[in-house]
Amino acid sequence: MTKYEEMKRMQRVKVTIKKATAYLLMSAGAITMVAPFLWMITTSLKEPGAVFSFQKDWWSEWIPNSFVWQNYIKASQVVPFVRFYLNSIFVTLCVTLGQVVTSACAAYAFARLRFPGRDRVFFAYLATMMVPGAVTMIPVFILLRYLGWIDTYKAMILPGIFTAYGTFMLRQFFLTLPKDLEDAAKIDGCTYLGIFWRIILPLSKPALATLTTFTFMGSWMNFMWPLIVMNTHEKFTLPIGLAYFQSLHGTHWTYLMAGSVMMIFPILVVFVFNQRFFVEGIKLSGIKG
Amino acid sequence: MKAIKNSSREALAAYGFLMPNFVGFLIFTSVPVFASLVLSFMEWDLLSPPRWVGIKNFIGLVKDPFFWKYCWNTVYLMLAIPISMAGSLILALILNQKLKGIVFFRTVYFLPTISSGVAIFILWKLIYNPEFGVLNNMIAGFGDLLNLNLKGPYWLQDEVWAKPALIIMSVWQTVGGYNMILYLAALQGVPRDLYDAAEVDGANGWQKFWAVTWPQISPTTFFIAIMSVIGGFQAGFDPAYIMTGGGPNGSTTTIIYYLYNEAFEWGHMGYAAAIAWVLFIIVFSFTLIQWRFFGRTVHYH
Numbered sequence A: 001m002t003k004y005e006e007m008k009r010m011q012r013v014k015v016t017i018k019k020a021t022a023y024l025l026m027s028a029g030a031i032t033m034v035a036p037f038l039w040m041i042t043t044s045l046k047e048p049g050a051v052f053s054f055q056k057d058w059w060s061e062w063i064p065n066s067f068v069w070q071n072y073i074k075a076s077q078v079v080p081f082v083r084f085y086l087n088s089i090f091v092t093l094c095v096t097l098g099q100v101v102t103s104a105c106a107a108y109a110f111a112r113l114r115f116p117g118r119d120r121v122f123f124a125y126l127a128t129m130m131v132p133g134a135v136t137m138i139p140v141f142i143l144l145r146y147l148g149w150i151d152t153y154k155a156m157i158l159p160g161i162f163t164a165y166g167t168f169m170l171r172q173f174f175l176t177l178p179k180d181l182e183d184a185a186k187i188d189g190c191t192y193l194g195i196f197w198r199i200i201l202p203l204s205k206p207a208l209a210t211l212t213t214f215t216f217m218g219s220w221m222n223f224m225w226p227l228i229v230m231n232t233h234e235k236f237t238l239p240i241g242l243a244y245f246q247s248l249h250g251t252h253w254t255y256l257m258a259g260s261v262m263m264i265f266p267i268l269v270v271f272v273f274n275q276r277f278f279v280e281g282i283k284l285s286g287i288k289g
Numbered sequence B: 001m002k003a004i005k006n007s008s009r010e011a012l013a014a015y016g017f018l019m020p021n022f023v024g025f026l027i028f029t030s031v032p033v034f035a036s037l038v039l040s041f042m043e044w045d046l047l048s049p050p051r052w053v054g055i056k057n058f059i060g061l062v063k064d065p066f067f068w069k070y071c072w073n074t075v076y077l078m079l080a081i082p083i084s085m086a087g088s089l090i091l092a093l094i095l096n097q098k099l100k101g102i103v104f105f106r107t108v109y110f111l112p113t114i115s116s117g118v119a120i121f122i123l124w125k126l127i128y129n130p131e132f133g134v135l136n137n138m139i140a141g142f143g144d145l146l147n148l149n150l151k152g153p154y155w156l157q158d159e160v161w162a163k164p165a166l167i168i169m170s171v172w173q174t175v176g177g178y179n180m181i182l183y184l185a186a187l188q189g190v191p192r193d194l195y196d197a198a199e200v201d202g203a204n205g206w207q208k209f210w211a212v213t214w215p216q217i218s219p220t221t222f223f224i225a226i227m228s229v230i231g232g233f234q235a236g237f238d239p240a241y242i243m244t245g246g247g248p249n250g251s252t253t254t255i256i257y258y259l260y261n262e263a264f265e266w267g268h269m270g271y272a273a274a275i276a277w278v279l280f281i282i283v284f285s286f287t288l289i290q291w292r293f294f295g296r297t298v299h300y301h
Helices: A003-044 A070-078 A081-112 A118-129 A133-147 A153-161 A164-175 A180-187 A192-203 A205-221 A224-229 A238-248 A253-288 B002-039 B056-063 B065-077 B080-095 B102-114 B117-127 B134-145 B162-174 B178-188 B192-200 B205-233 B237-243 B255-265 B269-294
Strands: none
Touching: A003 A253, A003 B080, A003 B102, A003 B117, A003 B162, A070 A081, A070 A253, A081 A118, A081 A153, A081 A164, A081 A192, A081 A205, A081 A238, A081 B002, A118 A164, A118 B002, A133 A153, A133 A224, A133 B002, A133 B255, A133 B269, A153 A224, A153 B002, A164 A205, A164 B002, A180 A192, A192 A205, A192 B002, A205 A253, A224 A238, A224 B237, A224 B255, A238 A253, A238 B117, A238 B237, A253 B102, A253 B117, A253 B178, B002 B269, B056 B065, B056 B269, B065 B162, B065 B205, B065 B255, B080 B102, B080 B162, B080 B178, B080 B205, B102 B162, B102 B178, B117 B134, B117 B162, B117 B237, B162 B237, B178 B205, B192 B205, B205 B269, B237 B255, B255 B269
8 A cells, every 4th residue: 555545544534533523412412402491392292190209210201101191182172272373373473474564665665765864864763773672661651541542452563564674785785786776667668666576576585585584483483572461361472372371381391391282393394395595594683783 | 947857756756665664763763762762761650650860860860779780790690701702713624625515514503592591591491490400410410420419400490500591501602602703704805914923933723713703803892892892781681581580580681671560570660660761771882882993883683
């Protein structure tokens, strides 16, 4: 064997060891990430009493020795999960649609149209982006209370729609689009609405998808605001519904875990099939950000 | 003449496009900002008429030992940030080695981030249960293996352990999330020839990391750090509300939790508004730092 071949072989061995170590580390990390979820599922399938036994073997924590699917049925009987789901879907869809539509329109005006006061108004948008949500929370609550909107869907939906961030992000994206298509359309007598609808929006699909994703996730997981403005259980969204369930049945671990599984899994499924999309969105918002 | 007509038509169209968002922005964002500033100089329980008290709320806040305690709690919980960032970077470095199955691992690491908060907090509350939770059960089991009588702490029910418990959970939740993906993108952007040059100079892996990778990705590190600190000052309500109720003995109450209690549990609207403005000033000072280094184009994501 020549020296050169020897060196190459060593190189290959080194790369293999490096890769094996990497896989080992990655797998250890992956197990850590998944273990709590696994425990959640096994717990949700146990006999209600089995959770509180003192004589537990360590493997019985991870491998279900019973499959009490009844827990899922009972959990949904005790608490109107279907109702919470529908409420969550309704609120999230309204917030997301409202946010994306109004932000896109405003962003088009800021990015592409000239009008008196444009820069001053845009500066006001920018300025409020630094303000924590906690600052506006109290006056908005008082306003909604004054309007008699506390404990209505309006109270959950309307304040979530109008954020300066959505407008800002889309404006930055619209600014990067080439202008010549627009000019051509203008010469052909296209209206502003036509340009917005047929040129700007189709070219901005990645940015619109990112905003849609983040607004959807944010609204779906929103806990504090619904907690503040809602009182009637029938109108609860999933997060406050589950928290309420927990406050009532904190000791029913099997039901609690069954409820948590029901809450998490639809989102996980959506994510696993769209994860490429999330990743691109994060890069877009983080790098351009 | 035609030009004037065109530009006024353009302005009219612009107002039309802007109007829906702008009206909502006025009602739900910009006016409330000023309203909360005014409110912070008042005393109002929403039952009796509001009373102007000047800077009394702010003086009260400075003298309020609870406020300082909760500020400290908030900062303490931010220990999760450097731990999680280091973890994210390590994961990103491993994932960046052009391994097969990277999409699978990235997906698995992202699961805790994507799972809805409340369910995760309830899950960890049970995990941390001192008697029947899986964590202490595993610790005891590990002790049996070594013939030791190991006993886990009381976690969320112990004033000392409650904050570390929340930090551990937070690291688990965030380590494979947004920051890892930002780091991964940054690593992929490091020019290949810098590594080649370092190799020619005989640098080993460790030296290459400190001489090439670390300086090259430092803008990302800085960006993530500042964003996390800005977020960290406003964080802590959801997990504490569900897992500890802010206890034991206020050890997991953060600034935002205190604000919630003052405003929506005890009806001290003015005092809560003052807390919100102090929070704003803290966050704003970090935003200024960020502007200095990144210019004004970098904003929240």
